[in-house]
Amino acid sequence: MSFADDLLEQAYHLLNKDGNAPKQARLRRAVSTAYYALFHLLIDEAVGKWSVEHQRNALARTFKHGGMAKVCDESVKSFYIARQPPHLGPLKDVAQIFSQLQEKRHTADYDSEKWSKANAETWIDKADTAFKNWRLVRASPEAQDFLLFLFLPELMPKKKKEPESESS
């Protein structure tokens, strides 16, 4: 089992540890762990392509959370601009879930907002969905480009917005 899979399993373990009376600390750690599970899944995929094995850790540390979220948000927009091509749906979900989970991780780690079990369960389940979807599409050229853009966001082509339709 990979480190990313271990983290996802740990997120579920934390979620379910207290039954129906979950402690806030446990829910927050669970959500944060789910984010890092997906973060490591994508980074490990990207750096795994680097043939010099001892350099992979150094390379992995160059990924920036904020830049990755921005690439994900642009990928989601591109999907809608392209009129939702079905074969890109699973990859769009990975991008959308990554962006959402990063914000949840920030809330869980830093904000005073109370977490509910339903919300924590939702976002851990979404991380699980992202894992499954990624494994469906990981070999596709679009997924490989997505990894490249996560590593080097400045390479992502700028998409034009759709022209807004005039209202009558």
Place this chain on the structure above:
Amino acid sequence: MPTAIAKQPEINAAVRAAERLPGVKYIRYSIAPDSNGRWAIFFRVVLADEVSTGERLRDVTTQVIWRMSEGLDLPNLDLIPYFDFRSQSEQNALNEPHWQQAS
């Protein structure tokens, strides 16, 4: 704030459409910068207790995100949408005003 004010009718229409989904009690939202400093819209979705665990929770949250992402015209919205969910009983217990149903 970007184009959000002009988009208010579309946002409200997307909210109303999602509120018609089975298991959705009501949706509140607010607009503010996200943790990366980008303008975002934060949807707070209150669900019926009977859909708030397991497979039914998975289904209804997927439908809400999908329905709203479609309805919001994301390429032109200039806001990142974020979604949070809780059951009606959880909201009753936590009792946070910004999660309460608008009167």
